[in-house]
Structure formats: C-alpha cells, structure tokens
Amino acid sequence: MRRFVVVGHRASTSPGFPLDDLAGGAGRMDLLLNAANAALLVSHDIRRDAEITLVLLGPPDPPVAIRLAGERLQSYSPDIRTDAGLVRAALERVSRIEREASPGVFVSRRGLAEVLDGIQDPLVELREDGKDIREVELPRDVAFVLSDTTDLTEEEEATVSRKRIAVCRVGPRSIHTDDAIAITHNELDRRHPP
C-alpha cells in the first residue's frame, strides 16, 4: 500500500463548508482534494493500492481525519467539487472511532500524531530541503507526509521526526502538494511497477 498524509492547516471541519469557495471559505479544501486526485487517480482508473488521509485542522471543530481508500472507493470523480460533497457528508459523521461514511471514505476524530500512529509502513517526509528521492531506497509499501501551503509547525515536525525514516525532496523547486504526490508516485512506479 502506498499512503499519503496531507496536513490541511486551515481546512474546514464544518459539514457546511461552501462548495463554491473551496479555496477560500473552505480553507484550501481545493488543495487537499487535488492532492487526493493525484494520490488516487490514474487514467480511467483508481489506484487500488493507494490511500490518502487528509488531516483537517481548520475551524470549527478540529482535528478531523478523512481517509480515502483506493481499494474501497466507488465512482470517485476527478471533479473536486463532487469529492468535496463526499467530505462534507463524512463531516456529518465524525466520531473517535474511524467509520466509513461512504464507500472508501473514512472519517475519525484524529490529528496528525494519531494518524501517523496508525500507519505501520515506513514513513517519509516530503520536504523541499530533503535528500533527493532518487538517492533513497524505498520499499513498495511506504507512507509519505506532506504539508499544504505552509510548512509543518514545529510541533508537527517533532511528531513526524519521531516516526520518519527519511526526509526527501522530489526536485529542486518548491512545488504544489499534488505535484509532489504525482512525482512521488512516478518515482515509485518506476521502481515497483504495478
């Protein structure tokens, strides 16, 4: 399984977040859902061996973890407004114990530390100042953590650094979260063909 965890520092935890303002009123939910598309979609198909957890830390009731599991998703759309509807529905059903709000969409009251505690695979932090990913040996089953428009906070960095096996960069430029995921998938697809 290839896993991605993305921290959405401002991402709304309200089931009523505005579908017409995903970038603004919903706290960059657009960025998170574009990241989900990069993690889960290939041409005309879903990556069944991939999942992404979006850690929503915005108001009114953080934290919430939304886990999208490729092996369970049905009729997942590349249209982020449609996917935002799935997230909104999941936010109606937040509980401490993770539950499946709709096929492949899991929701729980968990922050970054608890999400990472639930991942057994080796964890790699994707960061602009890391080691070139091409120089790092990575297994087929691996997890990656990324941030949104801002860097991880000091506290989040401390949490990640206790678990990670490496900090990697995918290239010389600071790029968007979804692009970093797409490049990472490509690097691993080359090493571990599907």
Ligand SMILES: C[S@@+](CC[C@H](N)C(=O)[O-])C[C@H]1O[C@@H](n2cnc3c(N)ncnc32)[C@H](O)[C@@H]1O
């Ligand atoms: C837009 S960047 C973060 C913003 C940037 N650090 C800043 O404050 O200007 C979004 C995320 O994508 C990942 N990322 C961006 N460029 C990367 C690179 N060259 N290598 C690895 N990860 C990268 C990191 O996880 C980063 O936090």
